[in-house]
Amino acid sequence: MIDEDDLPPLGPEFAAQFKRDDSRPPCQLYLISPLEVEGDFPDRLARALDAGPVAAFQFRVKDIDQHQAARLAEPLLRICADREVAFIVNDSIALAKRLGADGVHLGQGDGDPREARSVLGPAAQIGVTCHDSRHLAMEAGEAGADYVAFGAFYPTTTKATTHRPDPAILSWWTTVFEIPCVAIGGITPDNAAPLVSAGADFIAVSGAVWGGDAAEAVRAFDAVLNAAR
Numbered sequence: 378m379i380d381e382d383d384l385p386p387l388g389p390e391f392a393a394q395f396k397r398d399d400s401r402p403p404c405q406l407y408l409i410s411p412l413e414v415e416g417d418f419p420d421r422l423a424r425a426l427d428a429g430p431v432a433a434f435q436f437r438v439k440d441i442d443q444h445q446a447a448r449l450a451e452p453l454l455r456i457c458a459d460r461e462v463a464f465i466v467n468d469s470i471a472l473a474k475r476l477g478a479d480g481v482h483l484g485q486g487d488g489d490p491r492e493a494r495s496v497l498g499p500a501a502q503i504g505v506t507c508h509d510s511r512h513l514a515m516e517a518g519e520a521g522a523d524y525v526a527f528g529a530f531y532p533t534t535t536k537a538t539t540h541r542p543d544p545a546i547l548s549w550w551t552t553v554f555e556i557p558c559v560a561i562g563g564i565t566p567d568n569a570a571p572l573v574s575a576g577a578d579f580i581a582v583s584g585a586v587w588g589g590d591a592a593e594a595v596r597a598f599d600a601v602l603n604a605a606r
Contacts, residue, residue, distance in 0.1 A: 384511055387545040392575040395548035403606045404573045405432035406598050407559060409467075409583040410453070412439055419452045421591050426460045428592035429599035432579060433502075435482055437467035443475065450476055463502060470496050480504065480523070485513070490520040504559065509542035511549065518556050525550070526581065529562020530572060534584060544575035551576035566597035573605040 408431055411418070422434070434457050436450050450466070454476055457464040465480045466473035470493045473481040480502030481493050493503045504524045505517035514525040527542050527550070550558045557578035564572065565585040572580055580602075586594040 387543065387549055391545040392543070392548040392571075395552065395574070395576050397551070397576060401551065402578070404577050404602055405579050406430065406595065406602065407433045407435065407579040407581040408586060408595075409435040409561075409581055410437050411583060411587040412437065414438060414449050414453065419456060421587070422453055423456050425586060425591035425595050426456065426462055428595040430602075431460075431462050431595065433463040433465055433479075435465040435467050435581070436478075437583075443469070443472055446472055447475055450478075454478065465502060465504065473497055473501070482506070482526070490517060490522045494521050509546065511546065514550060514558075518554060522556065524557040524559055524579070526559040526561050528560060528581075530560055531563030531565075531568055533563035544571055547572060547576040551578070566594070566601050569598065569601045570605065573602065 406429070408425065414436070425431070426434070434453070436453060438446055438449060446469070450472070454464050463479040464476075465482050466476065466478045467482050468484060468487045470481050470488050474496050481497065482504040483490065483493060484506045490503045490505060493501065497503070502523045503521065504526055505522045507514040507517055507525045507527055509527065514527070517525050527546050530542060530544065547558055547560060558576070559579040559581050560572040560577035561581040564580050564582050569580050580598070582598065
């Protein structure tokens, strides 16, 4: 493994020169849930998924026990399954196993991809948060991750962030590795295009969708992604 300190620095020109390999699928939309998923949220999710193409939905709730989390997740899981949208559980390998989810997304302190693979099986989609670190991303890939996530690229109120990568990290990753990369953090229809152009395989969004008319936001993101194809 190459240490981060041994890697040459990436300048913004790396992203400016990036050309996407035509054999690589175009960038897709990855929705992340708000922390509040009770009430009318299942209906909002269904409308959002019906408004345009969505590759995956991440179930992200905090500070509740697994039984309550499972109760909240089950109707959302059915909505995603009916639309062939991958259902990814944030943080918890155990909850992903309990639900029969399509995969799990792990933060740096949430477990090892190898553990997730042994528990969830070979078909599970396992993602890993890598912040702004090429080193962490390469480690995740070596450990069997199916995708790596970089961010936050823009200011966000969804969660506290201290890392702010340059879009060039997406270009570098996509040039060197086949494993997909996800761009996350403060992404809106107005600022997504540079990340798509830089090489993101997925753009992960939350507040920009759930903070208003979710269906309208999905249509707006779809327009950005279509323009890049």
